[in-house]
Amino acid sequence: MNAQQFQHQILCYSDKLYRMARSVLKDESLSRDAYQELMTRLWEKRGQLEMIENRQAFVLASMRNLCIDWLRKQQPNGEIPANATYPAPGPHQLAEEADTVNTIGRMIDVLPEMQRAIVRMKDVEEMEVKEIAEIMSITENAVTVNLSRARKKLREMILTHQQQEKLLYEHHRQHTG
């Protein structure tokens, strides 16, 4: 595989790969490093890439595995760090958070790694369940179950957030009225 083929057959997945890194690592700078690291490794092994049938699944799975390895290395016990629960936004935060789209991003980030990877592959990348199953090395049924759990949690978080906003609004009205 020469530079031109690498450009057309591997670099075409760049954006998806980088977004996958961001989803796993939740850190922009670290994600950039992970992306560059993966690309360098793929370039060095470009001769073997020609034999791979589903390149998209292969490179995305490679990206995810590399990021998970990095996370494990950061932990003394070698495990993936557990996610914090979604913190209820304080009044100050609510007032500042005019961009509710960013709030959704933070909500997705508190889902377990597998759930947020699946929800992003389905709703952001618009991949089919079959493709996601191959990337994650799980059954299609497991993808559907995780997707369902992730979306239900997102709905709960959205509804909770809305209630918090209502309470804050009423509290503000009582004090100013």
Added chain:
Amino acid sequence: MNTIDNILDNYFEGTTLPEEESRLKEYFRGNAVLPRHEIYKPLFAAFDKEKQIAAPVFEIPAEKNRKKPFPIRKSWIAAASIAAVTLLLVTLVPFKNKTGTPSGDYTVFIHGKAITNPKKARQYADKMFMQADEIIRTSYEPVVEANAIQTEMDPGRIFDDLSREINHMQSINQ
């Protein structure tokens, strides 16, 4: 309850079909979102926004020249070594002919071909010597390579072997 409500419920259950999800996304991208659905608009807007995130540029490294200089020098050393050994053999060893019977004539084998004319053999040997000398002299690092040849060839051992063979041949001829 209209269709969007149904699709929305199915969406959060994870049971929507791909075409239903496309419809849902189009609905939330539009300006006709009903007030009761407004709460979910940021969710679908967030997906669209995340899709805009682009990867940093990856510069494909320049392809390295796979020809390494060291093996080339090695091949020159090998060529020079073979030439030098051939020269020594051609010059010093009066071989037997193919039948293995001793012959009174002068016979040498060069590239498997028997040459009986001593003058021609000598000329050929001189030519080979000149070529070998030229290869060693014009090599990239002549001194280093000449030393390497010397080390690899062990000239003392080769000379001893040749001397033994010459003595043996002479004893047969006598």
